[in-house]
Amino acid sequence: MKQDTLCVQAGYKPKNGDPRVLPLYQSTTYFYESTEHVGKLFDLACEGHMYSRISNPTVAALEEKLAAMEGGVGAMMTSSGQAANLISLLNLCKSGQNFLSTAAIYGGTVNLFGVTMKKMGIEARFIDQDKPLEALLAAADENTRAVFCESLSNPSMAVADFEKLSALAKSLQVPLIVDNTFPTPINCRPFEWGADIVTHSSSKYLDGHASSVGGIIVDSGRFNWENGKFPDFCQPDESYHGVTYVKDFGAAAFIVKARVQLMRDLGSAPSPFNAYLTNMGVETLALRMQRHCETAQKAALFLESHPLVESVDYPDLPGNRYNGLAKKYMPGGTAGVVSFSLKGGREQAIRFMDALQLAAIVVHVADTRTCVLHPASATHRQLTDGQLKEAGISPGMVRLSVGIESCEDILADLAQALEKAN
Numbered sequence: 001m002k003q004d005t006l007c008v009q010a011g012y013k014p015k016n017g018d019p020r021v022l023p024l025y026q027s028t029t030y031f032y033e034s035t036e037h038v039g040k041l042f043d044l045a046c047e048g049h050m051y052s053r054i055s056n057p058t059v060a061a062l063e064e065k066l067a068a069m070e071g072g073v074g075a076m077m078t079s080s081g082q083a084a085n086l087i088s089l090l091n092l093c094k095s096g097q098n099f100l101s102t103a104a105i106y107g108g109t110v111n112l113f114g115v116t117m118k119k120m121g122i123e124a125r126f127i128d129q130d131k132p133l134e135a136l137l138a139a140a141d142e143n144t145r146a147v148f149c150e151s152l153s154n155p156s157m158a159v160a161d162f163e164k165l166s167a168l169a170k171s172l173q174v175p176l177i178v179d180n181t182f183p184t185p186i187n188c189r190p191f192e193w194g195a196d197i198v199t200h201s202s203s204k205y206l207d208g209h210a211s212s213v214g215g216i217i218v219d220s221g222r223f224n225w226e227n228g229k230f231p232d233f234c235q236p237d238e239s240y241h242g243v244t245y246v247k248d249f250g251a252a253a254f255i256v257k258a259r260v261q262l263m264r265d266l267g268s269a270p271s272p273f274n275a276y277l278t279n280m281g282v283e284t285l286a287l288r289m290q291r292h293c294e295t296a297q298k299a300a301l302f303l304e305s306h307p308l309v310e311s312v313d314y315p316d317l318p319g320n321r322y323n324g325l326a327k328k329y330m331p332g333g334t335a336g337v338v339s340f341s342l343k344g345g346r347e348q349a350i351r352f353m354d355a356l357q358l359a360a361i362v363v364h365v366a367d368t369r370t371c372v373l374h375p376a377s378a379t380h381r382q383l384t385d386g387q388l389k390e391a392g393i394s395p396g397m398v399r400l401s402v403g404i405e406s407c408e409d410i411l412a413d414l415a416q417a418l419e420k421a422n
């Protein structure tokens with residue numbers, strides 16, 4: 001089935017007389033007729049829900065939908081996008097090991113990788129994805145266990161060169177993890193370009209209405225865990241009475257280990273209600289992405305031609321440095337986020353934002369309502385000037401996230417605010 005059909009139909013399959021809409025199972029616990037059955041569940045010898053920290057039927061339906069949309073063998077929802085990226089890396093790396101990450105990524109991820117994971121003894125080595133493969137390879141060593149990138153970076157809108165990054169991961173014999181939050185599986189399917197693991201902040205377009213914080217990890221099921229670098233996948237897990245992930249779960253080894261080991265221990269589980277709302281959001285994802293992209297393209301063209309605007313970062317613009325990669329990997333469009341810088345720098349950017357009437361200043365992106373943010377003083381405030389530059393952010397950059405209101409109204413609001421900022 002096509003993506004727009006999967007958005008609506010995948011995940012929940014009601015039986016005769018069941019509710020047509022995915023029910024909200026707001027329950028921590030499940031009922032069993034015998035102690036013997038509970039024992040089997042704890043041995044992972046039969047399928048079923050045990051406790052909502054590990055799994056829940058409402059959450060499971062959304063996981064199945066996202067796995068189908070990304071083309072993976074399984075998925076696990078988390079309480080946030082941050083938890084999704086953290087768990088996907090902790091599932092691969094331990095203290096003393098490192099991973100490569102492109103530098104142009106979300107500010108929260110820069111902190112997680114560069115500060116908090118560093119304290120855990122796991123080193124993120126930031127790489128400039130525009131450099132040639134040989135230069136990227138030089139950053140790795142025998143302790144490298146993953147390559148991480150964003151398919152479309154927040155907020156600098158750099159498009160990942162999947163061919164180069166998957167060649168990098170392949171030659172290191174480690175998985176390529178792709179945070180696919182911005183384009184969503186409607187506009188980009190990283191597994192088709194060599195990615196092994198996909199993550200999302202579902203707080204953005206998947207939910208789409210700014211109602212629920214959440215994350216998701218999807219497993220392609222294609223990585224060979226028996227190449228000698230990942231003994232935890234091939235040897236008995238002492239914290240799980242000797243389960244051996246590759247032997248017992250085959251292609252789903254990564255996602256099962258993430259759930260029964262890391263979700264069990266770290267507990268960053270989503271609430272069933274958030275999964276319920278996010279699933280409702282995903283039903284209209286294909287429609288919304290189309291509209292977001294159409295309006296963003298018009299807004300980018302308008303901004304590019306405006307005398308106060310110094311530069312516009314939107315990969316669907318013909319002159320953008322990532323236009324070739326966008327056409328190749330995201331031929332149907334990228335996302336509804338347009339980042340741009342004003343000639344008058346930080347002060348003018350702030351005057352512009354304060355003059356907006358329809359677009360609201362919020363610490364969010366990618367929902368139905370048009371919004372703006374000044375990355376240098378908000379999401380990326382913790383970054384040094386050097387890190388800001390690496391992340392592709394200038395002090396005067398405004399991140400505009402176009403909503404699904406009338407395009408005419410959005411453009412009129414931009415025009416009047418630019419006039420006042422002059």
Ligand SMILES: *Cc1c(COP(=O)(O)O)cnc(C)c1O
Binds near residue numbers: 150200204
């Ligand atoms: C927002 C975001 C995150 C973090 O997700 P939360 O749901 O806010 O924890 C991670 N990656 C990208 C690309 C994001 O935009």
